[in-house]
Amino acid sequence: MIPTDLHDYIESGVSILIGTRSDRLLPECCRGLGARVENGGSELTVFVPAATACHTLVNLRANGRVAVCFARAADHRSVQVKGQVLAIEDATDEDRPVVLRYRIALAEAWGVIGIPPRITLRMTHWPCQAIRLRVDALFNQTPGPGAGAALAAPASSVSG
Amino acid sequence: MTINLKDLAPCFQGIAPSLIATCGLDGEPNVTYLSQVYYVDESHVALSCQFFNKTRRNVDENPYATVVLYHPVTFEGWRLCLRFLRSEVEGPLFDTMAVRIQVIASHTGMTGVFRLLSADVYEVISVEALEGLLLPADPVLDAQPNLLPSGPLTEIRGVQVISERITRAQDLDFLLTDALTALDELLGFSHSMVLLLDECSDRLVAIATRGYGSKGIGGEVPIGHGLIGTVAEHRRMVRVAGMRVELRYGRAIRGRVEECGEADRLAPEIPLPGLPDAQAQLALPLLAGERLLGVLVVESRDPLCFDEWDEAFLQILGNQIAMGIDRMQSMDEDAGDLDAASAPQARTARSGRPSSAAQPAESFQPAAVDQPAGTLQPAGAAGGAASAPGRSTASAPGRSVAPSPEKAARARTKGRARPLAHRSFVYYPGDESIFVDDEYLIRNVPAKILWRILGQYQDEGRTDFSNRELRLDPFLGLPPIRDNLESRLILLRKRLAEKCPEVRLVSRGRGRLGLEVESSIEMLERGSP
Numbered sequence: 001m002i003p004t005d006l007h008d009y010i011e012s013g014v015s016i017l018i019g020t021r022s023d024r025l026l027p028e029c030c031r032g033l034g035a036r037v038e039n040g041g042s043e044l045t046v047f048v049p050a051a052t053a054c055h056t057l058v059n060l061r062a063n064g065r066v067a068v069c070f071a072r073a074a075d076h077r078s079v080q081v082k083g084q085v086l087a088i089e090d091a092t093d094e095d096r097p098v099v100l101r102y103r104i105a106l107a108e109a110w111g112v113i114g115i116p117p118r119i120t121l122r123m124t125h126w127p128c129q130a131i132r133l134r135v136d137a138l139f140n141q142t143p144g145p146g147a148g149a150a151l152a153a154p155a156s157s158v159s160g
Numbered sequence: 161m162t163i164n165l166k167d168l169a170p171c172f173q174g175i176a177p178s179l180i181a182t183c184g185l186d187g188e189p190n191v192t193y194l195s196q197v198y199y200v201d202e203s204h205v206a207l208s209c210q211f212f213n214k215t216r217r218n219v220d221e222n223p224y225a226t227v228v229l230y231h232p233v234t235f236e237g238w239r240l241c242l243r244f245l246r247s248e249v250e251g252p253l254f255d256t257m258a259v260r261i262q263v264i265a266s267h268t269g270m271t272g273v274f275r276l277l278s279a280d281v282y283e284v285i286s287v288e289a290l291e292g293l294l295l296p297a298d299p300v301l302d303a304q305p306n307l308l309p310s311g312p313l314t315e316i317r318g319v320q321v322i323s324e325r326i327t328r329a330q331d332l333d334f335l336l337t338d339a340l341t342a343l344d345e346l347l348g349f350s351h352s353m354v355l356l357l358d359e360c361s362d363r364l365v366a367i368a369t370r371g372y373g374s375k376g377i378g379g380e381v382p383i384g385h386g387l388i389g390t391v392a393e394h395r396r397m398v399r400v401a402g403m404r405v406e407l408r409y410g411r412a413i414r415g416r417v418e419e420c421g422e423a424d425r426l427a428p429e430i431p432l433p434g435l436p437d438a439q440a441q442l443a444l445p446l447l448a449g450e451r452l453l454g455v456l457v458v459e460s461r462d463p464l465c466f467d468e469w470d471e472a473f474l475q476i477l478g479n480q481i482a483m484g485i486d487r488m489q490s491m492d493e494d495a496g497d498l499d500a501a502s503a504p505q506a507r508t509a510r511s512g513r514p515s516s517a518a519q520p521a522e523s524f525q526p527a528a529v530d531q532p533a534g535t536l537q538p539a540g541a542a543g544g545a546a547s548a549p550g551r552s553t554a555s556a557p558g559r560s561v562a563p564s565p566e567k568a569a570r571a572r573t574k575g576r577a578r579p580l581a582h583r584s585f586v587y588y589p590g591d592e593s594i595f596v597d598d599e600y601l602i603r604n605v606p607a608k609i610l611w612r613i614l615g616q617y618q619d620e621g622r623t624d625f626s627n628r629e630l631r632l633d634p635f636l637g638l639p640p641i642r643d644n645l646e647s648r649l650i651l652l653r654k655r656l657a658e659k660c661p662e663v664r665l666v667s668r669g670r671g672r673l674g675l676e677v678e679s680s681i682e683m684l685e686r687g688s689p
Contacts, residue, residue, distance in 0.1 A: 019191025021183040026241075027226050029181035029191045051292030067181075067189045076412030082188060114404060114463075115176075119235045122294045141192060143409060144274075144416030148214055 002041035002135055003151070006079065010035050010070050013105025016046060018131075019067035020059035028055045032068065033125050034095075034102035044068065044081060044135055047091055047099050047128040057129060060085045066133055069141060073113045078141035079151060083133035091128035099128055163287045165202055168229060168238060172199040175232035175402035175463045180207070182218035182225045190214045195409045197227060197240075198257060200281060205240070208257050209247065209278045210413075216280065219244040225282065228290065232402070232464060237290035247278035254279040259394050263387045268410035269427040271384075273417060318346035322477055326484040331667065333650045335484045336368035343477070344370050349458040351435055354446070354481070355381060355388060356454035356647050364392055364455055367647055372434060377654045378602070381455075387443050388455050395452060397444040399471055402463045404439060439463035444475060446482035453485050488646060491670075580662055584682040587611050596660045606652040608636050613665070614683055617675055627671045649673065 002010065016032030034047040046068055048056060060066060064085035071078040091099065103125050107117035138151040171178070174196035181191045192215060198206040205227075209216050219225055223244035230237050248254045258276040265274040322342040329335035336354050343349040351371035355364035366379040384393040391398050400406060417426060438459040446453040456478045460466070586595045593603035594610060602610065612635055616622040627645055631638055638645060653665045662679040 015193070017179050017191045017193070019181040019183075019189040021181075021187065021189045025183045025185070025187060025222050026224050027181035027183040027189055027191075029179045029226055029228055031179075049292075052290055063187070065187055065189055067191050069191050069193075071193055074408070075415070076193075076409060078192070080190070080192070113408065115235075119233075122235065122297070124292055124295055142412060142416055143211070144413035145211075145420045145422065146416055147211060 002037055002044065002081070002138060004041065006138075006151075007037045007041065009072075009077075009079075010037055010044070012072075013102065013107075013109040015069075015071045015073060015106070017069040017071065018046060018048060018053075018056055019069070020056050021063070021065060022059050023062050028059055030056045031123075033106075033123070033128060034099040035068070035070070036098055038132065042135055043086065043132060044083065045095075045130050045132045047095065047102075047130055049124045050127050050129055051124045053129060057088060060088060060131060064133075066131070068133070071141070073109050076143055078143075080139045080141045081133075081135055082137040082139070083135050085131060085133050087130075087132040089130050089132075091126075091130045095128065095130055096126065099125055163238065163289065165199060165205070165284060165287065168231075168287075169199065169467060170232055170464060171229040171238065172197055172205075173232065173401035173464065173467075175405060176230040176235070177405070178230065179228040180215060180225055181227075182215050183222055184214075184218045185221045190218055194227065195406065197229060198253075198279075200253065203284050204245075205242065205282050205284055206248075206253055206257065207280045207282065208261060208276055209280050210261065210274060210276060212277065219280070235294060237293045239288050239290055241285040242282035243285055245281045245283050247280050249278050251279075253281070255394070255396065259390060259396050259398055260400060262394075263390045263398055263400060264406045264410045266384070266386050266390055267429060268407060268414050269429045270410060270414055270417070270425075271427065273422075273425050274410065274413050316473075318342065319473055319476055319480075321346055323480050326480050329484060329488070331670075332485065332488040332646045333368075333653070335488060336481070336650075339477070339481050339484070340368055340370035343458065349460075351438075351460065352456070352458045353434060354454055354456055355379075356485070356644070357383075357392065357452050358644060359642060364388060365647075365651065367454075367650055369434075376434065377658070378651055387441055388457060391443040391445055392452055392455050395445045395447060397442070397471060397475065399440075399442045399466050401440045401466065403441060404437075404463075434459050435461065437461060440465040442466045442470060442474060444471075444478045446478055446485060448482055448486040453482050453489075456481060489642070489644070580679050582680045582682065583660055583662055584684065585610075585614060586684045586686055588687045589685065590687045599659060601659050602652060602655045605636055605638065606648045606655070609648065610652055610656075611683075612636065613675055614663075614681065617677065618681070618683060623675045623677075624668065625673050625675065627673070 016035055017029060018032050019027060019029050021027045030048060030053045032046040032048050036045045037043075038045055050057075066083050066085055068081045068083070069078060070081075103121065103123070107120040110120050111117050140149045140151050141147055178194040178197050179191065180194050181189060183189045192213075194207060196208065198208070200206050207215075215225075225242045225244065227240045227242055228237055229240060254276065257279045261274070261276045262271070265271050268274070322339055325338040325342055326335055329338060340352045340354065343352050349370075353366050353369040353372070353376060355366045357364055362383045364381045364383070366376050369376040381388045381392075383389050387398060387400065414426060417423065434457065439461050440463050441457065441459040443455055443457045446456055456474070458466070458470075458474065580597075584597050585601075586598075587593075587607070588595070591603060592605075592607050594601045594607045601607070609630060612630070612633060613622075613625055616625075627649075630636060630645060631643065649665065656663055656665060662677065663681065664676040666674045666676055668674045
């Protein structure tokens with residue numbers, strides 16, 4: 001379950017990194033372009049551009065194991081969600097504003113750290129696939145001591 | 161099309177963070193940012209391990225990883241499939257990565273808290289471009305600026321010219337000034353500085369700068385502090401691109417250390433040397449054999465300003481400059497020996513003076529309390545020089561003389577701003593500092609040199625002095641070998657030129673200097689010795 005105080009953070013212009021693996025345990029990663037907290041935080045939808053997420057989508061369709069890292073550029077504040085895919089669908093016209101808003105917010109956030117918005121806005125962003133996942137665990141991933149500590153998961157779990 | 165890792169050099173500078181995905185044997189993937197991927201060779205890269213984190217634990221179980229690299233300017237992406245091979249905890253690769261991390265740790269006050277545990281080496285199984293990552297470029301909006309022509313021919317010509325200037329230089333001041341000027345004019349390094357080591361105090365002192373106006377001279381850096389001090393300590397070149405990215409990462413860790421109640425492990429942040437908004441810095445040790453002479457620093461606001469080629473030819477230039485410094489210092493000391501040989505009485509006095517054995521050697525700490533913002537550590541802070549004007553325990557009456565009419569007339573014909581008619585020098589024996597008109601001027605040995613010279617000018621009207629008599633003067637307490645007298649005089653000249661141009665020290669041939677005074681001066685001594 002994603003705590004309420006993290007909903008805005010996850011839906012803001014933070015970087016979204018998506019980790020998956022094949023059935024042979026070969027890892028894969030790509031960027032997400034927007035996220036939406038669902039069902040009060042027990043589920044999450046992340047959007048990935050179809051053009052750059054083919055390996056990721058193959059993995060998710062095969063086994064559904066997914067890690068999603070949300071990292072803020074300005075201060076490296078990071079959290080990681082571990083989960084299981086519930087559905088993968090084409091993003092709809094209703095989803096599109098989420099992706100477009102995210103794109104602008106990311107360009108602003110990266111602009112603060114010196115990346116010209118023009119470059120950020122060149123990232124291919126549509127069409128997207130919407131990956132809906134069940135949130136199994138949440139971890140602090142800000143670099144430094146305490147990285148990997150569970151935020152909303154069994155206390156014994158460690159990640160990051 | 162085969163992609164060579166070497167062609168992705170800008171991606172390995174640590175400017176644009178990379179992504180890494182790993183997976184444990186339990187099948188749970190993990191994904192995170194990487195601050196930097198290090199190029200090792202055409203088929204290997206290295207990742208730094210500062211914390212034994214999930215990424216590292218995963219590759220211990222399952223050695224495969226996928227990394228996405230981004231070009232820091234165009235944001236093109238490449239996907240690298242990696243296999244973890246080994247962790248190195250010593251050796252050249254580890255040392256190179258460790259010293260770079262130490263620089264960031266030092267600047268963010270985390271020396272000893274944030275450090276390299278291992279250099280983790282991975283085999284690169286495949287490299288592929290991320291097709292479709294970017295929309296087609298707009299021919300106008302996305303056009304890349306034309307870069308200045310550069311390359312081996314330009315730089316080799318620059319090396320040649322600088323080498324000639326160094327060879328021809330007749331004194332240390334010209335050598336360093338010419339070298340930094342040539343770095344700017346011929347090679348485009350518009351912000352540079354040379355700091356020389358004071359072996360007595362284990363501090364580096366900025367003796368020549370380019371691109372900072374008149375500021376920065378006299379700035380100090382303790383060995384082991386920040387970029388410059390770390391380079392000196394390890395005698396190893398360090399290049400940091402994307403300084404802002406690195407510092408932000410370091411500050412994130414610092415924030416976590418504070419949140420975890422361990423703030424007492426942290427030291428204050430150390431400002432960047434020189435440009436407060438520098439994006440790329442390259443510092444290299446100036447060595448004569450194994451002996452550290454100083455550090456050469458170049459910096460830029462362009463994060464991609466320096467690359468491996470810059471490292472290579474700046475190393476050549478650094479060696480040339482170091483040889484020049486060593487030659488100047490040897491010539492200076494040889495001249496002193498010749499002078500002394502022709503005056504056996506004086507030589508006896510020097511070698512036999514009680515202070516040389518019983519008194520610790522004087523430290524070379526010309527302070528800089530008024531240097532560029534966010535720059536080298538002001539030495540005055542430690543010695544209390546900055547607070548000296550507040551003291552008012554005058555213990556000696558002032559002495560005052562007026563300039564001769566000829567000197568005053570000469571001053572009027574200089575065509576520059578009218579000099580001040582009167583200058584008041586105050587010496588504080590407690591911290592061996594001098595203030596001029598209540599403004600800090602200089603301290604330690606250069607201060608005592610000035611005090612001695614001004615005193616003799618006031619008392620006897622002397623305007624000619626020799627290096628030899630300074631070396632023999634027990635009041636100055638110069639060490640018997642490697643006294644850095646020439647460096648101290650350069651510093652004194654430059655500080656006078658900046659703070660009190662009416663009083664000048666000029667060279668009158670090898671081993672001789674003259675005093676020129678264009679105002680009346682007053683000398684006061686305050687505070688307890």
